[in-house]
Amino acid sequence: xxxxxxxxxxxxxxxxxxxxxxxxxxxxxxxxxxxxxxxxxxxxxxxxxxxxxxxxxxxxxxxxxxxxxxxxxxxxxxxxxxxxxxxxxxxxxxxxxxxxxxxxxxxxxxxxxxxxxxxxxxxx
Amino acid sequence: xxxxxxxxxxxxxxxxxxxxxxxxxxxxxxxxxxxxxxxxxxxxxxxxxxxxxxxxxxxxxxxxxxxxxxxxxxxxxxxxxxxxxxxxxxxxxxxxxxxxxxxxxxxxxxxxxxxxxxxxxxxxxxxxxxxxxxxxxxxxxxxxxxxxxxxxxxxxxxxxxxxxxxxxxxxxxxxxxxxxxxxxxxxxxxxxxxxxxxxxxxxxxxxxxxxxxxxxxxxxxxxxxxxxxxxxxxxxxxxxxxxxxxxxxxxxxxxxxxxxxxxxxxxxxxxxxxxxxxxxxxxxxxxxxxxxxxxx
Amino acid sequence: xxxxxxxxxxxxxxxxxxxxxxxxxxxxxxxxxxxxxxxxxxxxxxxxxxxxxxxxxxxxxxxxxxxxxxxxxxxxxxxxxxxxxxxxxxxxxxxxxxxxxxxxxxxxxxxxxxxxxxxxxxxxxxxxxxxxxxxxxxxxxxxxxxxxxxxxxxxxxxxxxxxxxxxxxxxxxxxxxxxxxxxxxxxxxxxxxxxxxxxxxxxxxxxxxxxxxxxxxxxxxxxxxxxxxxxxxxxxxxxxxxxxxxxxxxxxxxxxxxxxxxxxxxxxxxxxxxxxxxxxxxxxxxxxxxxxxxxxxxxxxxxxxxxxxxxxxxxxxxxxxxxxxxxxxxxxxxxxxxxxxxxxxxxxxxxxxxxxxxxxxxxxxxxxxxxxxxxxxxxxxxxxx
Numbered sequence: 001x002x003x004x005x006x007x008x009x010x011x012x013x014x015x016x017x018x019x020x021x022x023x024x025x026x027x028x029x030x031x032x033x034x035x036x037x038x039x040x041x042x043x044x045x046x047x048x049x050x051x052x053x054x055x056x057x058x059x060x061x062x063x064x065x066x067x068x069x070x071x072x073x074x075x076x077x078x079x080x081x082x083x084x085x086x087x088x089x090x091x092x093x094x095x096x097x098x099x100x101x102x103x104x105x106x107x108x109x110x111x112x113x114x115x116x117x118x119x120x121x122x123x124x
Numbered sequence: 125x126x127x128x129x130x131x132x133x134x135x136x137x138x139x140x141x142x143x144x145x146x147x148x149x150x151x152x153x154x155x156x157x158x159x160x161x162x163x164x165x166x167x168x169x170x171x172x173x174x175x176x177x178x179x180x181x182x183x184x185x186x187x188x189x190x191x192x193x194x195x196x197x198x199x200x201x202x203x204x205x206x207x208x209x210x211x212x213x214x215x216x217x218x219x220x221x222x223x224x225x226x227x228x229x230x231x232x233x234x235x236x237x238x239x240x241x242x243x244x245x246x247x248x249x250x251x252x253x254x255x256x257x258x259x260x261x262x263x264x265x266x267x268x269x270x271x272x273x274x275x276x277x278x279x280x281x282x283x284x285x286x287x288x289x290x291x292x293x294x295x296x297x298x299x300x301x302x303x304x305x306x307x308x309x310x311x312x313x314x315x316x317x318x319x320x321x322x323x324x325x326x327x328x329x330x331x332x333x334x335x336x337x338x339x340x341x342x343x344x345x346x347x348x349x350x351x352x353x354x355x356x357x358x359x360x361x362x363x364x365x366x367x368x369x370x371x372x373x374x375x376x377x378x379x380x381x382x383x384x385x386x387x388x389x390x391x392x393x394x395x396x397x398x399x400x401x402x403x404x405x406x407x408x409x410x411x412x413x414x415x416x417x418x419x420x
Numbered sequence: 421x422x423x424x425x426x427x428x429x430x431x432x433x434x435x436x437x438x439x440x441x442x443x444x445x446x447x448x449x450x451x452x453x454x455x456x457x458x459x460x461x462x463x464x465x466x467x468x469x470x471x472x473x474x475x476x477x478x479x480x481x482x483x484x485x486x487x488x489x490x491x492x493x494x495x496x497x498x499x500x501x502x503x504x505x506x507x508x509x510x511x512x513x514x515x516x517x518x519x520x521x522x523x524x525x526x527x528x529x530x531x532x533x534x535x536x537x538x539x540x541x542x543x544x545x546x547x548x549x550x551x552x553x554x555x556x557x558x559x560x561x562x563x564x565x566x567x568x569x570x571x572x573x574x575x576x577x578x579x580x581x582x583x584x585x586x587x588x589x590x591x592x593x594x595x596x597x598x599x600x601x602x603x604x605x606x607x608x609x610x611x612x613x614x615x616x617x618x619x620x621x622x623x624x625x626x627x628x629x630x631x632x633x634x635x636x637x638x639x640x641x642x643x644x645x646x647x648x649x650x651x652x653x654x655x656x657x658x659x660x661x662x663x664x665x666x667x668x669x670x671x672x673x674x675x676x677x678x679x680x681x682x683x684x685x686x687x688x689x690x691x692x693x694x695x696x697x698x699x700x701x702x703x704x705x706x707x708x709x710x711x712x713x714x715x716x717x718x719x720x721x722x723x724x725x726x727x728x729x730x731x732x733x734x735x736x737x738x739x740x741x742x743x744x745x746x747x748x749x750x751x752x753x754x755x756x757x758x759x760x761x762x763x764x765x766x767x768x769x770x771x772x773x774x775x776x777x778x779x780x781x782x783x784x785x786x787x788x789x790x791x792x793x794x795x796x797x798x799x800x801x802x803x804x805x
Contacts, residue, residue, distance in 0.1 A: 053140070055140070057152065058151060058152045060152075060156075060157035060158075061157060062157045062158040062351075062352050062353060063158075063352075063353040064158075064163070064352070064353060064356060067353055067356070067357070068312075068356070083152075085157070100141070101314070103140065103141070103142070103166065104163070104166045104167065104170065104314040104315065104318075105163055105166070105314055105356075106162070106163070106166065107155060107158070107159055107160060107161065107162030107163045107166075107311075107352075108151075108152060108153070108155075108162055109140065109142055109143070109146060109151060109162065109165075109166070112140040112141065112142070114139075
């Protein structure tokens, strides 16, 4: 399943369906209130080394990822998940190194970063 | 909409490295915002990946309490046992099937209060267990009562005027009892914790890793110490890494320095090694090694 | 399945009940025990400690009964058949874990060599005062099976039966002996292994993807898996659903706890074992168990010599209580006489099951010795009037 929105943040909601995880875009959040989501790099822009994914419905807005990201890539958004928490969003996607410290700190398994290989490659 | 600079990436390619270790059908979990237990599970999962442990032969045993709920969230053979008795249950598992890697994942109250006796005996015997003790300095699940680890002067629901009992220095206790690997980190030290857990997997014998963690809802709130994030910042600021520090000197206070690091890393024959040696010596030919206990 | 010959000490022996119990456990395939010393049960695990390294198994003396009673359950989930032994004070300490075994459906055996109580009581003298504790000692609604041997030979035979029942029903089984049966030395014949029937673990044959730890078929008993086999299952003492996951709602509680109860109660008639003698035409039936049944035999014979029609019903299974048997008898006899080494425990069950159709007479004894047969005879005579 491919995203309709290119960009460095995949905002995902995990919908429980027995043992399988289905990924769906959460339309309510994919609005322009979400700063930084729709970053489209211009020619000559630095290309990020990492990509952050947020599992919106798991987040409890503890703030660990925002505080401890060494590159200050994240901030808490003004959007809400269904529990009323503000999940983080990416404000400096170009600075993400894919170190995944956000993922290691997150007590709710709600965010993780992966390294990105340049055009043409898949990544894990 | 295609873009030649940013490759289109299928969502299924981008997987949370921790996800395979979780019972995803039970997430979101019950732990509070800012609680550090989930953070320790990340470090645990990373340690499993790094040490390439065979997940099939890994069993996780926990007791009762907030940390005790870890057993229910990890996708392993996991046992949520009775309060304080994770260690003896784990002992039985390990003795019946020595091929298992047995991890005990429980909290400070469960392991050092009601489970204290079992903690010291398992350390004494040097049973080959990896014990991860998440120490949030309180009995969290039941509403914030004093634990043997609660520092002096803390306000708890059973010490509403302030704790006046001396508290346990867990690394000191388990070292004295005989543990072969003793380390302490807190939930800020995510990578170091993962490394310690990996090291413990390589050790044969009783390994004990204490992880200091926030309990923002009870311990921090009652003592006006801020929330989970404030506590993590305190850990970052006030932790001192002192590998090999004498464990007698690593006691905790409410707002003081937290000594972290690997304190003990020694070698002693583990229980099963000693048992086999003794039987071989005393019984000679008559000694029959325990066969695989598959009784079906 | 036949017994593993390595654990069967075939031959004719002159041993006491405790030692016979140990041999029964070995013959049944038990290769793990965790114990704690307590008179008058200690000899069982002492013998196991010396036998098991020559058979291929493990004994560990734990730091207390709280540990012993859960360590054996860890061993069960690791693949072993396991048991522990104790007496009154230790039995009390084990109660939480008996409940855990019932809730998680862990097959195992708890041996209680009963002694005088309450509290420290009479460590070296007999009683039968833990019978209700065996049934109701832990908190909540659950069922167990309890067996009562009355001789060292039965200590051997019934221990095997206890393990078999534990495996068949995935339940903790209470093996209720007493200090006299435990310490009396008699002839015990241990047959060859191929004559001993042993029930294997009800291990699942389902694949890893299909297996649900607490999904049951017809008889209310789920198939089991062991740690280390790749099933990655979860076991908890919290109220749980078929997946083993905590699911704490009244609906799931109702389903689970009623199933734990009915898997035993529905099979009560099948589980019940007793020894009966001259029940046809009896006016009085003496209901007894354990060592008291041997003393009662003397009283029964004396009563018959006096011309009284006295039947004997010896309970071998104390729990689940054989209600239907008693109810059936109550319609035909005048009275039940229930001698016990306690101030009235199983007699309450007899009275309840009799439901007023027959009178019930207790012959109580505070413990510390066995009845004087004359005391039992006196009550039989009174009951016959």
